[in-house]
Amino acid sequence: MKLATWNVNSLKVRMPHLLSWLGSSQVDIVCLQETKTTDDSFPVQELLDAGYRSHFTGQKTYNGVALLLREGHAGPASDLVFALPALEDPQKRLIAATVNGLRVVCGYFPNGQAVDSDKYVYKLQWLAALTQWLGAELAAHDKLALVGDFNIAPEDRDVYDPAAWAGQVLCSEPERAAFRGLLSLGLVDAFRLFEQPERSYTWWDYREMAFRRKMGLRIDHILLTPSLASSCAACDVAVDLRRLERPSDHAPVVATLSGA
DNA sequence: ATGGCATGACAATCATGA
Numbered sequence: 001m002k003l004a005t006w007n008v009n010s011l012k013v014r015m016p017h018l019l020s021w022l023g024s025s026q027v028d029i030v031c032l033q034e035t036k037t038t039d040d041s042f043p044v045q046e047l048l049d050a051g052y053r054s055h056f057t058g059q060k061t062y063n064g065v066a067l068l069l070r071e072g073h074a075g076p077a078s079d080l081v082f083a084l085p086a087l088e089d090p091q092k093r094l095i096a097a098t099v100n101g102l103r104v105v106c107g108y109f110p111n112g113q114a115v116d117s118d119k120y121v122y123k124l125q126w127l128a129a130l131t132q133w134l135g136a137e138l139a140a141h142d143k144l145a146l147v148g149d150f151n152i153a154p155e156d157r158d159v160y161d162p163a164a165w166a167g168q169v170l171c172s173e174p175e176r177a178a179f180r181g182l183l184s185l186g187l188v189d190a191f192r193l194f195e196q197p198e199r200s201y202t203w204w205d206y207r208e209m210a211f212r213r214k215m216g217l218r219i220d221h222i223l224l225t226p227s228l229a230s231s232c233a234a235c236d237v238a239v240d241l242r243r244l245e246r247p248s249d250h251a252p253v254v255a256t257l258s259g260a
Numbered sequence: 261a262t263g264g265c266a267t268g269a270c271a272a273t274c275a276t277g278a
Contacts, residue, residue: 010267060269062276062277205277207265
């Protein structure tokens with residue numbers, strides 16, 4: 001079973017890439033972020049035609065998350081959650097469901113804009129609310145995956161120019177401490193279970209030919225509970241999607257879970 | 261030192277992203 005996360009940066013614009021990738025990659029559970037689409041205009045039928053059922057929560061212009069489940073491979077979703085319970089928040093950034101006994105939590109973590117902005121304060125509050133809620137989720141679910149666009153580069157090796165980014169948003173110590181806080185709940189960074197190429201990233205700025213120059217950050221993640229981590233056979237970045245015409249600025253991350 | 265590029269809302273620029 002393949003579990004994937006991808007910040008599409010507008011589902012409407014990225015539908016051709018998404019449909020093509022679904023067809024070629026055979027991913028079974030797909031977590032999307034930044035759909036930027038309201039629920040009434042979500043492309044339910046197009047995705048059904050491609051063999052995927054959808055669950056989603058979105059809003060106009062910003063944010064929006066979704067789960068796509070491959071018909072015949074991923075079972076029905078139960079215990080759906082569409083927001084962090086502890087947080088009064090109009091921004092649609094979280095969706096969770098149980099599929100095939102696997103608890104899947106898909107998040108579009110706040111960007112934070114800059115460490116001195118109120119958006120950064122909101123980001124840390126959101127992280128605290130997530131961490132608190134996840135503690136309870138983990139107590140109830142042995143097999144849990146926390147995936148999405150974390151908007152945090154956990155370590156310097158996840159940054160193309162650590163010196164330039166030191167202390168900046170996405171790399172600041174409080175954000176990294178929050179990331180470690182999630183790990184200390186009992187989660188493992190699936191990507192680091194395996195030998196990876198140098199300069200592996202998941203996001204590259206649209207400007208400055210950043211992708212071609214390998215100027216990226218690894219900010220999209222798949223975190224697994226130990227029982228899932230032990231069945232994880234691979235975890236890779238689908239870099240090819242960043243090479244396409246009119247790409248998302250993020251590439252998907254895909255984990256292969258055996259026996260699930 | 262700043263902005264570059266992309267997207268959406270809206271109808272010329274502007275907010276936001278990371």
